[in-house]
């Protein structure tokens with residue numbers, strides 16, 4: 001893989017806010033990248049992107065998915081003092097948002113910056129500044145505009161239902177770490193596009209007709225509920241780290257079972273075989289609190305086999321971190337899979 005290209009691509013994609021329900025700009029960016037490489041693309045009604053790559057065999061079709069939608073917030077109501085109350089989109093760890101910067105995006109496309117704070121934000125004033133719970137009822141968004149009343153906020157064009165995007169703070173360190181919110185799962189989207197670049201550049205021949213699928217509602221449960229005509233789906237999504245799990249920030253994780261049950265036995269066995277053969281740094285784990293786009297597809301009634309792999313991501317749905325070694329192993333495993 002080309003690490004410099006991967007890094008540049010990641011910085012570009014992370015600069016485009018894409019909470020579930022507000023992914024059009026990210027999808028447009030990705031669609032243009034795929035088209036520039038000469039691939040055929042299409043979108044379904046809810047905005048998922050399908051990039052088609054023909055393979056040697058046309059009788060059995062494969063899908064590889066990653067989701068570009070992220071966690072976020074939405075304006076729930078406007079307070080009399082000009083601050084905003086919010087509802088969450090997906091399941092961010094709300095206490096980790098205390099003090100984070102955000103962007104409020106109005107329906108007519110204006111963007112205002114702000115800060116997410118607790119309602120007891122000052123240690124010199126509030127006895128419970130350190131101990132107050134951090135949840136949607138005890139946190140607010142302070143807009144970086146001179147607003148002293150609800151009317152002032154309405155005059156800016158901000159209203160209930162506006163998207164609030166959280167600053168991902170994407171950082172690649174010299175030591176190879178990637179620190180950012182939403183490594184789940186934009187870093188897998190970047191990984192799939194690195195694979196597309198490699199297919200284009202190195203004329204890699206795929207075993208089967210393959211759809212690279214970018215979903216847009218995974219964080220709220222129905223990302224891959226609609227799919228192109230495929231026989232099996234490999235979801236590429238973050239690998240879990242913690243407690244009795246063996247995956248680290250340096251591994252590609254192969255998930256044998258998550259909250260929705262076991263993945264396809266043959267596919268998982270084949271992925272483990274390929275990981276061994278390619279000498280990937282890998283782990284096989286059971287994710288305790290997790291559902292993927294494969295679950296969404298199966299739940300919607302698709303007649304497919306499904307499996308799940310992805311780079312190990314620490315502190316998921318908070319301030320996440322992984323390492324380039326995990327990305328490299330994921331790339332190796334994906335390349336072996338599409339050619340097998």
Ligand SMILES: [Zn+2]
Pocket residue numbers: 067184185218237238
């Ligand atoms: Zn995810």
